Amino acid sequence: MSRADDARAWLRDRGAESIPHAGGSLYEHLDRVHARLATHELSEDERLAGLTHAAYGTDGFPVALLEVTERRRLREIIGPEAEALVYRYGGCDRDRTWRALPETQTVWSRFTGHAESPTPAQVRAFADLSIVNELDVFERSAEIAAKAGDYFRSVFPTWARLASPSVMEDCQRVLTIG
DSSP states (O other), X not given: OOHHHHXXXXXXXXXXXXXXXXXXXXXXXXXXXXXXXXXXXXXHHHHHHXXXXXXXXXXXXOOOSSOGGXXXXXXXXXXXXXXXXXXXXXXXXXXXXXXXXXXXXXXXXXXTSOEEOOOHHHHHHXXXXXXXXXXXXXXXXXXXXXXXXXHHHHHGGGGTTTSOHHHHHHHHHHHTOX
């Protein structure tokens, strides 16, 4: 079995298929994010992070499949690099991080209250995952699109130098920017 297969089995064991989410279940959403990251030819670690990005819940989705005190378990399944991105993404305090990210390249943690200064490659992976996740939600929930669309249109273009070019092209297409 591949790490992705192991992660999917773990998600099913944790009940992700029965957790409602925009466009169906949390499991379906996670699988779509994984697939979309693959279309952008991002690394296996980034795709695995996309597949499990809500493991610890997120600032926008409070349901956790695993407590942050149990990070070792997710690391065993998807590897340390992918898990570190899941932790960074899930722990991100969006109010303190998103608008300032292009200038600060700092991610504030809602888990610890502390700031982290990831490497440029880690910032890119974080930006790519954040954008791709929100694009999936935007496309599947008219309510979220109406509520958050203007916010996404105001924030994500400022991330152009941080994110992968193909992710930004996808973002511009979906959000009809530019």
